[in-house]
Amino acid sequence: MSIIEVSGLGKRYGDHVALRDVSFSVEEGEIFGILGPNGAGKTTAVECVEGLRRPDSGTIRVLGLDPAKDERELRQVVGVQLQQAQLPELIKVWEALDLYASFYRDPRDWRELLEQWGLADKRNARFSALSGGQKQRLFIALALVGKPKVAFLDELTTGLDPQARRATWKLISDMRATGVTVVLVSHFMDEVEALCDRVAIFDKGRVVALDTPTGLVDSTFSERRLRFRPVAAFDENALARLPGVREVVRTGQQVVVTGTGGFADEVTGLLAREHVLVADLRLDQPTLDEAYVTLTGGDK
């Protein structure tokens, strides 16, 4: 069941088109990633879905609610962690949770959230005294205090050190395990690869690709490269006739075979039959990173 459905979303700010014809849907229980360069429209799209911005065109349904009309009801069922939002400097951690819990019809016990998000010993600390990671965890806890069905997390781990980022990933996986659907806005490839079931890649206000992380890599790179260094003399031209091989190039000692499908098995099979010993055999694995750069034209 789709928990979020967005179709034909458009938004402009003066001459700048922030979103054009953006459509996607998020299924119940998944972690849905929204990836893209700065200014690609990620945050604008998510803020339209959250009901914080009004789109110029298109329709949005979140749990069957229209954010423009049913904002009050929507607020009860979604949890939001925003980019660049703070709390009053002097508020204590427990006060913030207690305060936000009072806004919801059926809040969670915030003491549990304190434990779960590792804030129990910071219970009486003022917001201004928290570290970046602790502030982020508090914001996630605030996003979850209303028992939301969907949580929106925007640039969650920006500014965190690598350890804090990994710890946060773990907690997001746990969040999904409790049945919360998560929409994760990010520009970190490793984060999206590690967490997301499906990813929409935004570029210049459009969705340029939407698939699983592996699906994105596979569909972007149909070709792969196999590299090796023959130990003895060897006529590489025999490889060019194998099925799936498109190109064979020798540069110095190294042979690079480019091809599609199961060409790599064909190549290694031939080498074995011919008793050719090779060193440094390696199949290039394109990463989501490369797929992303190709899709968003970042290499230009």
Added chain:
Amino acid sequence: MNGLGKLTLTEAKLFLRDKISPLFALVLPVFLLLAIGLQFQGSGGPPDLEGLKAAYFVASIALALALATLSFNTLPSYLAAYREKGVLRRLRASPVHPAMLLIAQIIVGAGTALVSTAVVVGVGHLVLGIPLPSNVLAFAGTLLLSIAALFSVGLLVAALVPTTRAATAAGMMLFFPSMFLGGVWTPKEAMPSWLATIGDFTPLGAALQALRDTWSGVGLQPFHAMVLAGIAVVLGSVAAALFRWE
């Protein structure tokens, strides 16, 4: 407890925790009243009519300090900081409208003004022998009207300034001239009449005169009531129209 109640309680705690605002709004006014008032009293004897006038003047300085601090400094700088830091933005994403935070701030500020005034009136009566307002309701009503006018100035500042720093600067720029025109530095009776007239049109000047009048039993002058109500309605509406949440 519902959203607004909890917000108000939280804002009250934050206000007291920040120490500077309560110092200026609650502690210094009483201190000022006693420091200056006891000097006046040193001349001895029960206050005659002139002495009473002086006493009301001293008491109005104390009230002015509390009211001006809360309206021109505390309110705009809190709200500007909440907007600048995204506190209001975060609240928008919750089931509670950020306007509730504004209302909570106004309740806390008005409550502080009431407490501060009650303390000044009480201490003034017990220590300096200043009579209590003969018509408490008229005095309280005038105080509320004054708070409405002065807070709408603060809200307008909060609506206009882009940053917390600008709010603090604007607050200072309002604070000192208002104190002067309100007759705090120099008694209005000692001012040239044209200057005193200008003072009567300023929010703090009109508020102080109206408070002195209702306190001393002269009664609220329609002119001051109209100035205060006009300021509250006009500036309050402009502030509401211009206020941005982010």
